[in-house]
Amino acid sequence: MREILLVDCCVRREQSRTARLARAFVEGLDQERFSVSVVRPDEERMRPMDGALLRERDRLLEEGALDRPRFDYAHQFAAADYVVFAAPFWDMSFPAFLKVYIENISVEGITFRSTETGLEGLCKGKKLILLTTRGGFYGGTDMDQGSAYLKALKEFYGFGEFLCVAAEGLDTGVDPEPLVAKAEEEARALAASL
Ligand SMILES: Cc1cc2nc3c(=O)[nH]c(=O)nc-3n(C[C@H](O)[C@H](O)[C@H](O)COP(=O)(O)O)c2cc1C
Numbered sequence: 001m002r003e004i005l006l007v008d009c010c011v012r013r014e015q016s017r018t019a020r021l022a023r024a025f026v027e028g029l030d031q032e033r034f035s036v037s038v039v040r041p042d043e044e045r046m047r048p049m050d051g052a053l054l055r056e057r058d059r060l061l062e063e064g065a066l067d068r069p070r071f072d073y074a075h076q077f078a079a080a081d082y083v084v085f086a087a088p089f090w091d092m093s094f095p096a097f098l099k100v101y102i103e104n105i106s107v108e109g110i111t112f113r114s115t116e117t118g119l120e121g122l123c124k125g126k127k128l129i130l131l132t133t134r135g136g137f138y139g140g141t142d143m144d145q146g147s148a149y150l151k152a153l154k155e156f157y158g159f160g161e162f163l164c165v166a167a168e169g170l171d172t173g174v175d176p177e178p179l180v181a182k183a184e185e186e187a188r189a190l191a192a193s194l
Helices: 017-028 051-063 069-079 096-105 145-157 177-192
Strands: 002-008 034-039 082-086 112-115 118-121 127-133 161-167
Touching (some): 002 017, 017 177, 118 145
Parallel strands (some): 002 034
């Protein structure tokens, strides 16, 4: 079985259009070949990296205690064959809960390591995928700091490829339904192609 890790940051849950893309993606997977684990950072006890958390992390890393429960998310992320972020476009990027998740999984010795020539990704994932919906039109521009940042993280963690499926212009006064439906189809097709 191949492991898909779905990081669900669709905090509006049932009302979320982005969550529809995530559901379509999961439906498109060959259920015989893939198992899906879901993490919802806003429902987990995940905290931003304050001073105390950082100090504790440094101490544990110095001791080589990578088996502590607080590193479970990082191990899960590093081991996944595919990671899918489902996150709406907020304030030119994505919800803070996704950044909090990223802070928690960025652990030296698990998801990346330092070498003499720089940082090197340790994740075994083939693809890092972003499923998103946007109120306006920003894809492919510098205003879209969400997919640009996650594409950079793909390099940092050592994934093979970054892919993004987006529905745009949902809050521009037009009927958003066909736009979401088209992106759902793209998400389903992407999953079926894995
Ligand atoms: C807190 C917040 C911030 C947002 N910021 C932006 C933005 O910067 N640019 C934009 O085009 N749309 C923005 N939107 C609109 C959302 O991108 C759009 O409605 C999206 O489809 C919401 O996804 P959801 O239905 O999965 O919650 C924002 C929405 C919220 C709630």
